[in-house]
Amino acid sequence: MMGVRAQQKEKTRRSLVEAAFSQLSAERSFASLSLREVAREAGIAPTSFYRHFRDVDELGLTMVDESGLMLRQLMRQARQRIAKGGSVIRTSVSTFMEFIGNNPNAFRLLLRERSGTSAAFRAAVAREIQHFYRGTCRLFRNRKPYAARLYRSAG
Incomplete structure (x- = not known):
């Protein structure tokens, strides 16, 4: 059980992540986010940001991890629907x-942020895209010969 202080810290951390996601748009990438704007939207002073994240890159890594987790959960649900007789492609x-x-800004983050920012951030985005690719290939495994080749090529 978390103490009250730990719960408040987690709530503020969550607010920072949500504020950063909400600022992404078709016109605005993660690289253009301002720590001050994110902190303001989360309702904290900019200096308090550093109690929750080392820097903006660490915030970005958290966002990438959360985006990937959401996508993997959906892929797991898709596998369950397919196992019950659903169409693989549909x-x-x-x-x-x-x-x-449901997650347009998480999608934008994974789609657009493959260049710029830090090497760790780019690697995290690439890793999540690879997880998605492999997960999609698993859906097609053993369905058709070309799908089996696709799955094998995913490594």
């Missing part, structure tokens, strides 16, 4: 569209 496409529709 389920795959609807799962991906569901992710985009």
Whole structure:
């Protein structure tokens, strides 16, 4: 059980992540986010940001991890629907569209942030994209010969 202080710290950390996600848009990338703007939207002083994250890159890594987790959870649900007899292609496409529709800024983060920012950030984005690719290939495994080749190529 977390103490009151730990709960408040986690709540503030969560607010910072949500504030950063909410500032992403079609016109605004993660690299253009301002620590001051994120802190303001989260309702804290800019200097308090550093109690929760070492720097903006660490905030970004947290956002990438959360985006990947959301996507993996949806892929797990897709595998369950397919196991119950759902169409592989229809389920795959609807799962991906569901992710985009429900998490547009997480999608933007994973799609756009493959260049710029830090090497660790770019590597985290690449890792999440690779997880998604492999997960999608697993959905098709043993369905058709070309799908089996696709799965094997995913490593």
